[in-house]
Amino acid sequence: TRQAMSICAPPIISVLSRRQMIIPAIEHRGRQMFRRTLQVRSCSTTNNVAPLRRSGNYQPSIWTDERVQSLTSTSTEQREEKRERINVLKEQTRNLILEQQQVAEQLRLIDHLQQLGVAYHFKDEIADVLSRLHASLDGVSSQLEDDLHATALLFRLLRANGFSVSQDLFETFRDEKGNFEVRCEDQIGGLLSLYEASYLEKEGEILLKEAMDFATEKLKGFMEEGSGSLGLREQVAHALQLPLNRRMERVQHRWFIEACNGSDDAINPLLLEFAKLDFNLVQDMYKGELRELSRWWSGLGLLEKLPSFRDRLAESYLWAVGFAYEPDSWRCRMIQTKICCFITLIDDIYDVYGTLDELQLFTDVVDRWDLINAMDKLPEYMKLCFFALYNMVHEEGYRVMKETGLDIVPDLKRRWGNQCKSYLKEAKWFHHGHTPTLEEYLENGWVSISTPILLFHAYCADKGLTEEALKSFPTYYPITRSSGTLFRLYDDMGTSTHEIARGDVAKCIQCYMQEKGISEEAARKGIRELMRKYWRELNEYRSWDSHPLEEYFKNVAINIPRSANFFYENGDGFGEAVDGETKSQIISLFFEPIQI
Ligand code: 0FV
Numbered sequence: 147t148r149q150a151m152s153i154c155a156p157p158i159i160s161v162l163s164r165r166q167m168i169i170p171a172i173e174h175r176g177r178q179m180f181r182r183t184l185q186v187r188s189c190s191t192t193n194n195v196a197p198l199r200r201s202g203n204y205q206p207s208i209w210t211d212e213r214v215q216s217l218t219s220t221s222t223e224q225r226e227e228k229r230e231r232i233n234v235l236k237e238q239t240r241n242l243i244l245e246q247q248q249v250a251e252q253l254r255l256i257d258h259l260q261q262l263g264v265a266y267h268f269k270d271e272i273a274d275v276l277s278r279l280h281a282s283l284d285g286v287s288s289q290l291e292d293d294l295h296a297t298a299l300l301f302r303l304l305r306a307n308g309f310s311v312s313q314d315l316f317e318t319f320r321d322e323k324g325n326f327e328v329r330c331e332d333q334i335g336g337l338l339s340l341y342e343a344s345y346l347e348k349e350g351e352i353l354l355k356e357a358m359d360f361a362t363e364k365l366k367g368f369m370e371e372g373s374g375s376l377g378l379r380e381q382v383a384h385a386l387q388l389p390l391n392r393r394m395e396r397v398q399h400r401w402f403i404e405a406c407n408g409s410d411d412a413i414n415p416l417l418l419e420f421a422k423l424d425f426n427l428v429q430d431m432y433k434g435e436l437r438e439l440s441r442w443w444s445g446l447g448l449l450e451k452l453p454s455f456r457d458r459l460a461e462s463y464l465w466a467v468g469f470a471y472e473p474d475s476w477r478c479r480m481i482q483t484k485i486c487c488f489i490t491l492i493d494d495i496y497d498v499y500g501t502l503d504e505l506q507l508f509t510d511v512v513d514r515w516d517l518i519n520a521m522d523k524l525p526e527y528m529k530l531c532f533f534a535l536y537n538m539v540h541e542e543g544y545r546v547m548k549e550t551g552l553d554i555v556p557d558l559k560r561r562w563g564n565q566c567k568s569y570l571k572e573a574k575w576f577h578h579g580h581t582p583t584l585e586e587y588l589e590n591g592w593v594s595i596s597t598p599i600l601l602f603h604a605y606c607a608d609k610g611l612t613e614e615a616l617k618s619f620p621t622y623y624p625i626t627r628s629s630g631t632l633f634r635l636y637d638d639m640g641t642s643t644h645e646i647a648r649g650d651v652a653k654c655i656q657c658y659m660q661e662k663g664i665s666e667e668a669a670r671k672g673i674r675e676l677m678r679k680y681w682r683e684l685n686e687y688r689s690w691d692s693h694p695l696e697e698y699f700k701n702v703a704i705n706i707p708r709s710a711n712f713f714y715e716n717g718d719g720f721g722e723a724v725d726g727e728t729k730s731q732i733i734s735l736f737f738e739p740i741q742i
């Protein structure tokens with residue numbers, strides 16, 4: 147046994163009492179032998195022998211509190227100066243929106259404002275313009291005649307901003323056989339615009355599906371030809387890599403600003419200056435939030451006590467900015483970051499660290515929220531975690547009550563209970579070697595990925611929350627579910643290779659492989675198809691009728707899969723490869739101002 151222990155027991159045993167023994171485990175990190183032995187499931191505890199625990203072998207955080215606190219912001223003086231300039235530019239921009247008479251120009255302006263990340267300043271003005279266009283849609287579209295670019299922009303902006311508009315708007319661009327015809331002059335601009343518009347497709351919209359295939363093929367052809375200006379080629383490559391509708395907003399804003407910076411045409415210099423100044427000002431605000439959150443997280447000190455878990459504060463904040471970037475949404479960002487840290491920690495307990503007995507216990511405790519009993523029964527490491535979760539839930543409940551008079555704590559408790567039950571279900575499947583059907587798996591998986599909690603918290607972070615709004619939250623079940631399913635599918639596509647190698651519940655890919663008797667490659671292809679279906683569903687729900695919180699909340703729901711696409715596009719950019727694109731975006735969104 148002695149020999150067996152030295153090989154197979156990574157000394158991550160009883161972490162609290164024997165912290166110093168963590169170090170050798172870290173030295174082993176990445177060694178093949180070590181990894182393989184970690185796949186052994188938690189052994190049953192015989193009397194005093196500590197259970198054999200697995201480890202995720204995660205990298206430590208690259209964003210220590212020290213590093214985050216050392217971030218400097220613009221001095222107050224400079225900031226005031228900039229704010230003055232911004233106010234001037236803002237008024238000029240507002241006038242542009244009001245003055246602009248040509249429909250095509252109006253549309254381009256709104257598109258620019260949205261992509262530059264400054265549209266939030268002009269919500270009412272933009273809504274006015276769009277609803278006027280929507281009210282006289284027939285006239286407007288015949289006025290645009292054969293301007294494909296403007297027509298597609300009209301379609302995309304209306305749909306993306308909650309107005310209903312039919313795919314038939316594009317009929318004039320098809321011949322009798324239903325094939326698209328595009329004039330040479332506006333080819334690439336028009337095709338790009340058509341391509342972006344087509345990604346707002348809903349289920350059953352054949353025309354848009356065909357438009358997507360058509361535009362994609364033509365744009366690919368353009369890239370292969372090697373013609374066009376550098377700026378245009380960059381734009382097309384960017385679009386082909388991922389359509390706007392699936393991009394994380396803030397990342398896109400910076401990209402667009404930089405892209406405009408490098409090209410001499412197409413954008414009003416006034417807008418560009420405005421966008422750069424505003425980006426930097428908002429970045430200062432993000433820095434402040436990140437510093438505060440980092441102080442909170444390091445002050446909790448949970449990861450000092452539980453060092454084998456993922457420590458991802460800055461990355462969690464990046465998720466939160468992905469969900470709601472607007473300055474006004476700071477409440478949402480603060481709570482989402484905290485939830486994300488807890489979800490990550492608790493998920494690791496269920497997937498990696500805990501024994502099945504412990505997990506059952508933890509699930510019961512979170513179901514009942516009985517603190518006294520919990521302190522009696524739980525193992526040390528779980529006590530800390532539960533106590534901290536208890537505090538966070540009550541603190542947020544307190545904030546909401548203070549600001550709105552409403553008590554959301556019972557709802558929060560029930561939702562965290564459901565979260566843990568969904569984790570336990572997966573843990574049981576894993577420990578019993580059960581592979582569910584894809585449907586059975588997803589039924590649980592859209593919950594275990596935490597979307598119901600994220601979205602409920604986002605909803606309650608709106609300062610306009612009312613009792614009536616709170617009661618109507620269940621009507622958002624469909625959008626929550628499709629958002630959550632997409633989050634789950636993206637996560638599995640990005641993380642399951644590592645998860646399965648380490649030993650984890652069968653993920654959607656494995657469920658699908660087993661159910662259909664197909665290869666991993668074929669399963670991945672099938673899942674990608676499924677993702678398109680859920681995107682169509684999300685596009686459908688986004689145009690459902692409005693409650694007061696609707697726009698803000700629907701955006702968060704759509705931003706969840708957008709952010710997931712960002713983090714999991716090339717593997718696991720949250721848990722594993724944190725020093726790739728994740729790190730560059732943390733730097734460019736929070737650390738480095740745009741050069742003016
Ligand atoms: C999940 O990791 C994880 F850490 C997430 C989803 C990050 C938390 C982010 C938010 C709450 C926004 P992992 O792939 O281990 O999750 P599963 O569910 O696959 O175990």
Ligand code: MN
Nearest residue numbers: 260261263395
């Ligand atoms: Mn935007």
Ligand code: MN
Nearest residue numbers: 493494497645
């Ligand atoms: Mn996990």
Ligand code: MN
Nearest residue numbers: 493496497572
């Ligand atoms: Mn999990």
Ligand code: MN
Nearest residue numbers: 637638641642
């Ligand atoms: Mn995963």
